[in-house]
Amino acid sequence: MSSIMPPHQKIWWKQPIDRVEAMWIAIALLWSLIMFAMMPFWHVYGKQNLSNEAYRTTPEIFGQKVQAMIDRYTVRTETDQQIPVVRPPAGSDVYLAGRLWQWWPMLELEKGKSYRLHLSSMDWQHGFSLQPLNINLQIIPNYETVVTITPDTSGEFTIVCNEYCGIGHHSMLGKIYVVE
């Protein structure tokens, strides 16, 4: 029962390493370094990276930016709640707010064009989860995240909230339409 007793050799750090262990440590260390290298590699050669561009903001300031975009680019409204559908020009800055319990407004984007998507919360923390693609971002009040997205598939996409935000959390949805 030696794991629960003091090591027989008092100078245990001089005990030789077993061959099986030495080989496994070498293999495991190599694999660890490969996994480590994959992340910087993907920053250079991969296409799915977060810019980490972010700003401090407030719900008031961010709400004004969202409203200004809605005022200029709304093309129609949807549902009984008259949610505006905004079609901003390709390459522009697009603002999307999470609030209890809605993503505001809806967006209509062009396939193959890039947009600078700004995200923030008007109240508590929310989770931007774009389905069925499964792109997930944490949305935090007082912080404005910027991510440049290039939709390369068209259709109707749903934003689910996947950060628990109170009793209406499971009804918090939004839409992004991507048109050809």
Next chain:
Amino acid sequence: MANDNLFRVCPTTGLQFHKPAEALMKANAVVAVVILLVGGVLALLVTLTRWPAVHLLAADQFYQALTAHGIDMLIFWIIFFEMAVLYFTSSTLLRCRLATPRWAWAGFALMVIGAAWTNIAILRGDSSVMMTSYVPMPANPNFYLGLILFAVGALIGCFVFLGTLVIARAERTYEGSIPLVTFGALTAAIIAIFTIASGAIILIPTWLWSVGYISQIDPLMYRLVWWGMGHSSQQINVSAHVAVWYAIAAIVFGARPLSEKVSRSAFLLYILFLQLASAHHLLVDPGISSEWKVFNTSYAMYLAVLASMIHGLTVPGSIEVAQREKGFNRGLFEWIRKAPWGNPVFSGMFLSLIGFGFLGGISGVVMGTEQINIIVHNTIYVPGHFHATVVVGTTLAFMALTYWLIPVLFRRELILKGWAKWQPYLFGIGMSVFSLALMGAGTLGVSRRHWDMAFTGTALGYEYPGSAYVMMGLMGISGVIAVVGGVMFIVVVVGSLLFGRKTEEAPRYGSETSVLPLGPAPRTDHSGLGVKGFVAPGTFVFALVFLTIFVVYYFINWKYLAAVWPMS
């Protein structure tokens, strides 16, 4: 106290129990099992609600039950049991009196009061904020206060453990160095102190904010510091259950580590790097640089993952060598075929090792990769991962140890031995399928902490693919199977404590103690053991299978990621 110097020697194991330490271990273990029962009832309710065909609870009850389930299981059950482990590995294994039993009881009382306090706050219905309680969503001040009281109590327990190590050294109750298992428990205690400090730094201001003394808590700072507690607390579990693996390998097989140096160095890597993992939770947060994310999420080049991969080899490797020395030396796998699979102490421990490594370990590293996290964050994949680590890994290891502790610590024979024999399989395999189903559903985009994946009655609506519903149904079935396994555990344990035959009538307590000698000398001549000069070839083959699955699954997820919209 009158019994401060009283010890008894266990007639079967030769272990020496200090009377106050024995009482504390029993108290902590019993409260742990009671909380496991409460958390298990909540687990059933949560499972039956997320199973789309059943959808049991109303939304508000679901979020309330989920909050309590998370805190009771991830914090209270596990830390109460870990206190028992800390006292066992210090006082009992080192044959030493426990330092300041009164302080240990004070810590225990604070933990009980804190756990009850937080549970009552959740029960009142105004603190359904999930375990994470992300600001600025407010909970009742009592919710945070209970957690703070619990943490103070746990901190006292850690210092009692450290104090006992100091006494053992000063009074020379053992020869040489502390045993490997105590070394692992020391790792857990050091990580626990870091964890509790992080918890204090964030929960005390949040409590003051909830009662109105502080105007605002920065939500990003909250996340950063809170996860210093939230994830690190799970690293206490990793260190503790790895120590339990080594202990059970020693108890059941008389196994000794392949080399003390390697196993201890791996624990040292945990102390140095494991806590960096709390960065895993912030990979898609704003305002944190990629450099920070890459360094921390990789635990500094995956050195803590390396440590877990080392333990994953050395624990079964030590069992293999012990079995081969006993004569089960044929071929690659006779040692594992002839292992005591009917003994729940062994089967629970081995299923814990397999589930933790293959399911929890691989999924954790994959989803903790900076960019891959984009397709995983906050989906139900995340609970899939941590049910494999904390439930199959830690909880099952603790259950296995409990089967051994009932005769040794509580001096009772197990009742319902047939149930005990099957329980680890039902619980371990049920929970493994449960974890896999959640990972599958998460890969298909299903959200965690969500009452209704069908979005019934919403204006916009969204329909997940049918396969996601299949996965959630599978989750429901396997979850119920695991709950049955949990119930069996509690029936066997509580039944044995109440009705099990006493193993010895009146144990003799005396003040005489003996010094813990050095462990037996390792067999230097390994010729004739193993295959082609490898003493543990079977384990090495297992390890290579593990690595192959790891590599393939890792790159499959990069491929999934490459299929989503380009982002920069």
